[in-house]
Amino acid sequence: MSITIFWIAIFIVFYSYLGYPMVIFVLSRYFPYQTKRRGSAAAVEEPEVAIVVAAYNEAQWIRKKMDNLLSLDYPSDKLEIIWVIDGSSDQSRSLLDSYSQVIVLDAGRREGKTAALNTAYAKAKSPILVFTDANCLLNANALREIVRHFEDQTIGCVSGEKRIAFDITDDVASKGESLYWKYESKLKEWDYRYYSAVGAAGELFAVRKELYTIQPIDTILDDFMISMRIAQNGYRIAYTPLAYAVESGSLNMAEEQKRKVRIAAGGIQAVFRLKKLFNPFRYGKLTFLYCSHRVLRWTIAPVALILLLVSNLIIVLGERSLNNMFSIILFVQMLIYLCALIGYLKSRMGNSVHRVFYVPYYFLFMNLNVFLSIPYLMTRTKTTGWEKSRRKD
Structure with a gap:
């Protein structure tokens, strides 16, 4: 026994x-998903895009984040910037009110990140919603790279890459998280080449507004559930390392543990809520990717x-x-x-x-x-x- x-x-x-990374590497290389070749970003007119930032008491990041968003290489007349400050008790409202380009949403009470994203979805007018966190910075070409993937009509969601900034003097929390995300990003890249990435990172991802589904407000991993509901409905999740968000690592291992416990709890919650994906006869490749990449871990x-x-x-x-x-x-x-x-x-x-x-x-x-x-x-x-x-x- x-x-x-x-x-x-x-x-x-x-x-x-180890085994799954080896398998998906081989599958992505020799059996990649066949799709029509996209044109260059300059060959099509840029769609209108709504950038959504859900935040709670992030006043210390607002100016830096806004400087970053306003410096992105994308037509300003096709850009909505929506902040949902979720009943913040700091100076978030007054700081954001100084930016004429920003739509500020606030129910006056804490409702949670999922509720904040649902609120932004209802308010946004653009056909593409780009979600990003307040405490991370995007590369200048991120939006152009993201919208380019939506030229493929099989794509319903695009996940950017999450990068952790650290130096040699940082502790295990930053180094470990950075190494983990390098490993995770490579798996996402191979998953997408074969068929579809399995979930998106909340630091930077985008969806077609028409495909967004309202999530229960007790959802823990809102980014994962929003993206996987789109995949469950027959669309693919693209992954691009050319659009990325950079943030600092956790302050220490105690703070990293809070994050990891929450993510693990959200993963277990997602397994129950996405139980239909266990049916390989209906979902085929997606079932294989989801079970191998997420459910087992x-x-x-x-x-x-x-x-x-x-x-x-x-x-x-x-x-x-x-x-x-x-x-x-x-x-x-x-x-x-x-x-x-x-x-x-x-x-x-x-x-x-x-x-x-x-x-x-x-x-x-x-x-x-x-x-x-x-x-x-x-x-x-x-x-x-x-x-x-x-x-x-």
């Missing part, structure tokens, strides 16, 4: 983090990690004749956990952490937060206020 559990667990862990893989270690220990301690191969695998596992422990201790002491230690630390940290997200999700009420994780300035 232990051997059966061991092999199932090792397959799930390997496939979730949000549900089964963290459990498999524990079962892998426990079953490996039982086998080594109880089946002497099998000790050779299984002992090596157990040694590798223990070495990974030891490196993660060293990374944790060095991080707690404020020391610089080498990649050899912070990669296993951050990997196990992510999986641990899946378990911590369960009580978070079960005890979470339908409160509408969002919980922000503090980031470096």
